[in-house]
Amino acid sequence: MKNLDLRGAGAVFRYTVQQHYKNRSVIIFLLFLFLGSLAVFPIRALVGGKAVTETAIKKVYLRNETGFMIEADDIRKDQVFSGVEIIETKDDDAALAKTISEDKTAAAAVMVIDQEKMRFDIRTNYGADSDVKGGDADALNEVLSSALHQSLLRMQSVTAEQEALLHSKTYSQVSRVSDYLRSAEETGTDTHVFANLFYCYLIIMLNTLAMSYVFQQCMEEKVSKLVESLLVSVSPAALMLGKLLAVTVFIFGGLGLVALGLFLSFRIGSQMTDPTVLTDMVSGLFNVDFTKLHISGATIALFLLCTVLAYAIAASFSAIVGSCCSRTEDTQQASLAVVLFIMIGYLVGAMVPMFENDAAYNIVSLFPLTSIFSAFPNFVCGKISAGVFTVGLLLQAVTVFFLIKTAGRVYRMMIFYRSAFPKPKQVIRMLREEKAAARLAAAAGKEDSHGE
Amino acid sequence: MGFSVRELFKKYGDKVVVDHLSFEMHQPGVYALLGTNGAGKTTSIRMILNMLAKDGGTVEWNGGPLSLKTCNVGYLAEERGLYPKNTLMDQLMFFASLRGLSRSQAKERIRYWAERLEATEYLYPQQTGAKAPKPKKADELSKGNQQKIQFMLALLSDPELLILDEPLSGLDPVNTDVFKSIIHEEIDKGKYLIMSSHQMATIEEFCTDLTILNRSKTVLQGNLAEIKKSYGLINLFVKAEQELRPLIEQAGITILSSVGFSYQCRVTGEEQANALLRTLVTQGIPLIAFELREPSLHEIFVEKVGEAHEES
Numbered sequence: 001m002k003n004l005d006l007r008g009a010g011a012v013f014r015y016t017v018q019q020h021y022k023n024r025s026v027i028i029f030l031l032f033l034f035l036g037s038l039a040v041f042p043i044r045a046l047v048g049g050k051a052v053t054e055t056a057i058k059k060v061y062l063r064n065e066t067g068f069m070i071e072a073d074d075i076r077k078d079q080v081f082s083g084v085e086i087i088e089t090k091d092d093d094a095a096l097a098k099t100i101s102e103d104k105t106a107a108a109a110v111m112v113i114d115q116e117k118m119r120f121d122i123r124t125n126y127g128a129d130s131d132v133k134g135g136d137a138d139a140l141n142e143v144l145s146s147a148l149h150q151s152l153l154r155m156q157s158v159t160a161e162q163e164a165l166l167h168s169k170t171y172s173q174v175s176r177v178s179d180y181l182r183s184a185e186e187t188g189t190d191t192h193v194f195a196n197l198f199y200c201y202l203i204i205m206l207n208t209l210a211m212s213y214v215f216q217q218c219m220e221e222k223v224s225k226l227v228e229s230l231l232v233s234v235s236p237a238a239l240m241l242g243k244l245l246a247v248t249v250f251i252f253g254g255l256g257l258v259a260l261g262l263f264l265s266f267r268i269g270s271q272m273t274d275p276t277v278l279t280d281m282v283s284g285l286f287n288v289d290f291t292k293l294h295i296s297g298a299t300i301a302l303f304l305l306c307t308v309l310a311y312a313i314a315a316s317f318s319a320i321v322g323s324c325c326s327r328t329e330d331t332q333q334a335s336l337a338v339v340l341f342i343m344i345g346y347l348v349g350a351m352v353p354m355f356e357n358d359a360a361y362n363i364v365s366l367f368p369l370t371s372i373f374s375a376f377p378n379f380v381c382g383k384i385s386a387g388v389f390t391v392g393l394l395l396q397a398v399t400v401f402f403l404i405k406t407a408g409r410v411y412r413m414m415i416f417y418r419s420a421f422p423k424p425k426q427v428i429r430m431l432r433e434e435k436a437a438a439r440l441a442a443a444a445g446k447e448d449s450h451g452e
Numbered sequence: 453m454g455f456s457v458r459e460l461f462k463k464y465g466d467k468v469v470v471d472h473l474s475f476e477m478h479q480p481g482v483y484a485l486l487g488t489n490g491a492g493k494t495t496s497i498r499m500i501l502n503m504l505a506k507d508g509g510t511v512e513w514n515g516g517p518l519s520l521k522t523c524n525v526g527y528l529a530e531e532r533g534l535y536p537k538n539t540l541m542d543q544l545m546f547f548a549s550l551r552g553l554s555r556s557q558a559k560e561r562i563r564y565w566a567e568r569l570e571a572t573e574y575l576y577p578q579q580t581g582a583k584a585p586k587p588k589k590a591d592e593l594s595k596g597n598q599q600k601i602q603f604m605l606a607l608l609s610d611p612e613l614l615i616l617d618e619p620l621s622g623l624d625p626v627n628t629d630v631f632k633s634i635i636h637e638e639i640d641k642g643k644y645l646i647m648s649s650h651q652m653a654t655i656e657e658f659c660t661d662l663t664i665l666n667r668s669k670t671v672l673q674g675n676l677a678e679i680k681k682s683y684g685l686i687n688l689f690v691k692a693e694q695e696l697r698p699l700i701e702q703a704g705i706t707i708l709s710s711v712g713f714s715y716q717c718r719v720t721g722e723e724q725a726n727a728l729l730r731t732l733v734t735q736g737i738p739l740i741a742f743e744l745r746e747p748s749l750h751e752i753f754v755e756k757v758g759e760a761h762e763e764s
Contacts (some may be wrong), residue, residue, distance in 0.1 A: 005520065011549040019538055225533025229605055231503045232527040233550035235520065416504065433465075437507045 008234035012242025016217065017249050030257055037261030041269025056131040057140060058105035059085045061096055065112045066120060066148065068155065074147035081143055101127040107137060109144055120148060193353045196377040200350045203373050204342060206307065207314035209251055211322075211338045214315050215331050217243040218322030218411065227415050236412035244315055244404075251311065299380060309396045310372035316403035317341060323411040330421040341369070349373025358383075365392045368399040409434070454478045454514065455613060455644050460499055461508035462492075469495050471668040472509070475661070480642040482635075482658040484649070484676075487665035488757055493648045494530055496665075497615055500646075501527060513613065524551075526611030530618045530648070532602045534590035540575055540601055541587055544608065551609035558608070565604045569630060571597065596623055603631065607638075614638055615646045620654055632657070652750040662749075664756050672756045680746040687751070688717040688725050691741035696732070703728040719744070 020026055060081075064070050072086040091099065096108040109124045124141050126132035153163055221227045221239070230239060321334045348370045352360050361383045364370040371392040379389040410427065413434050422430075460473040470492040477483050487493045498504040500511050502519060513523040535543055541562070548558030566575045574593060577585035590598060599622060606614065619635070620628050635658060638645060649655050655662070656676070664672040672679065688705065690696060691714040700707055700715060705728060708716040719725045725744045732739060747755070 007520070008550045011546065015542075015546040015549070019535070019542065023537075220535070224535050225531050226535065228498070228503065228529035228531060229527065229533075229547075229602065230550070232501060232525050232606075233520070233547065233609075413505075416498065434505055437505055440507065 005235040006238045009238040009242040012239055013245045016243055016246035020250055034257050034261045037258045038265045041265040045269050045272035055080050055136045057084055057107045057136050061087050061089045061108040063089050063110045068151045070147050070151055074150045075143055078143045104131045107132050192381040195381055196353045199377045200346055200373045203310045204346045206311055207342045210311055210315040211318040213247040213250055214318040215322040219325050237408040240408055240411045306376040312400040313372055316407045319407035320410050323414045324422050326418045333421045345369040345373050362388050368396050456512045459509040462495055463507055468668050475663050477644055480644050481660045482645040482647050484647050484655045484659035484662035491665040492668045523613055524609055524611045526606040526614045528603055528606040528616045528619055534598055536591040537589055539587040539589055547605045548608050561608055565607055569600045571600045596627055613644045617648045656749045666757045683747050685722055685744045686719055687745050687747050688719045689743040690715045692737055692739050
């Protein structure tokens with residue numbers, strides 16, 4: 001590396017970035033990406049997360065056939081229905097239908113007990129041209145259900161404390177005693193699996209994106225026959241570095257834009273709904289306890305560091321493979337090689353949490369190919385120690401260094417290569433030959449200088 | 453001062469592609485690197501410019517190793533292209549920035565070369581109608597006009613050493629003259645030029661020294677005038693209004709080619725040509741042309757490459 005000439009890398013970087021963002025389709029794509037992420041929370045609020053704060057229902061005709069007394073106060077206890085008039089009725093369905101058809105602010109609720117199925121049925125109806133909407137009727141149904149529940153409890157003389165106890169949730173855990181002893185620091189399996197899958201998914205998306213961009217950049221000068229004109233002014237290493245840095249900006253710029261869109265979306269969505277709606281939804285779906293993920297500034301910094309290292313490994317490996325491409329058709333074979341490389345790490349990384357084995361956690365967090373997927377979630381979920389995590393990151397950094405160095409050599413070696421996509425064996429042989437030639441040339445140079 | 457290549461060597465596997473090439477330029481001018489297709493010219497140029505790793509040999513500029521740091525080189529490659537979808541001005545500014553030119557310097561030089569190469573209409577499009585002029589992209593230009601931009605890229609940094617690989621191929625006669633006049637100007641400015649071309653007439657017009665390569669080996673090297681002189685006056689051109697073949701053959705002269713009553717012949721020297729002339733005059737044959745001259749570079753090239761083929 002001592003003779004590495006990186007002059008011109010800055011100019012290559014600036015030019016590549018400038019040309020990328022001058023492309024109209026890129027700007028349109030980024031705009032869609034931003035608007036898409038900006039819409040996530042508001043759409044969620046509009047579709048189902050909106051908390052009801054008022055109702056169009058002014059009168060409720062209640063036909064209670066359950067045999068249990070429903071207190072009007074239990075209904076009005078709900079802030080939304082505090083001003084609603086409750087009219088108990090024994091009218092049949094036809095009469096009720098007539099009543100609510102004539103009154104646009106009325107709803108009719110019928111409560112029955114189904115002895116066969118051993119359940120209560122609550123049915124709320126509103127007129128065809130009514131001001132009352134489905135959301136209002138849903139909210140009324142929930143309140144009536146709660147009022148019926150209160151009535152049942154009252155009948156059994158249940159106190160508020162007893163009721164709270166009855167409603168308390170159950171948390172179950174199965175673990176080995178060693179895991180139990182450190183359980184305060186550790187995250188449950190479900191949360192770990194979720195965090196791991198989410199992170200693996202993010203990294204594989206990032207790496208696939210990096211691969212296609214890097215291929216495109218490695219081949220651009222070959223395809224446009226500009227290589228020789230450029231290499232008079234800039235070394236292959238500087239050319240490669242400038243381009244890889246530019247790809248980093250494209251990818252992380254895109255991710256940043258999505259993150260900004262989501263942040264703004266959350267702020268906008270919070271104005272429209274309770275912000276816990278989304279977290280509750282994810283939490284319920286995957287049985288995830290977000291508090292156990294210890295999300296903080298330090299976690300975010302570590303997340304960024306790990307993401308950059310994972311990207312750098314995939315990008316530099318893609319650069320090695322991409323340097324061997326001479327024609328657009330070669331990218332098919334090249335993609336296969338890179339995807340295979342990434343998928344091995346992804347599959348192992350994604351599966352390991354399911355085995356719940358400490359040795360496996362440590363191994364996948366140390367080996368660079370798998371640690372780019374696993375080290376971060378394993379550390380955040382308390383499955384590996386800080387020491388193992390640090391060693392894992394150091395090994396990743398060393399791998400990045402060697403991959404970039406090799407990418408520079410392969411790029412220089414293959415820059416004039418115009419044949420079919422080479423086999424790995426062929427590239428290794430060429431690298432060996434090049435190294436031997438360099439040694440020979442260096443030795444000859446030394447002899448010359450001694451002679452002089 | 454000067455440029456030298458010593459024992460340049462390259463092989464791919466067992467195949468030698470450049471076999472110990474050596475040459476020197478002690479003063480500004482044009483050095484020609486000639487050879488058949490696949491003789492190793494472009495590989496040699498790539499090694500000279502450090503684009504390709506050498507398996508042996510050295511390249512020196514002013515006594516030190518030639519590199520991007522030590523020498524301001526301009527290069528018009530044989531395999532030339534441009535970023536097809538990027539504007540021409542962006543590409544020129546990019547190349548200028550790679551050579552360390554400031555924006556104002558770059559703009560000034562681009563303007564100069566655009567005018568000199570008659571490419572202003574592509575780089576500074578005029579407004580037509582209400583629409584603002586759209587900057588031209590490379591793929592909107594013809595091959596010849598793209599070549600002008602590529603030549604500009606090579607000249608932008610005002611290089612001390614200019615390497616031109618097939619500079620005139622694919623150009624129309626008007627643009628060929630423009631390119632030639634610029635090459636003459638660069639020679640007059642005291643630049644070092646290395647030129648590779650298959651157009652022997654062009655090489656003869658510019659070069660002082662040359663190397664002819666055939667299948668990686670040097671088959672002829674030296675000063676062009678001296679090489680020609682060493683061959684002597686061996687080319688005879690005779691034109692008359694009647695058949696001369698029997699008389700020419702009687703004089704022991706080889707006829708290389710003939711069209712009508714015009715004959716291209718090879719003589720052993722001036723005496724043989726004079727003997728033929730005396731015979732023709734004695735017999736009262738009216739002559740339209742009788743010219744004795746040195747062989748052309750084209751003839752030398754064909755002869756040397758042919759000899760090498762026979763030897764191999």
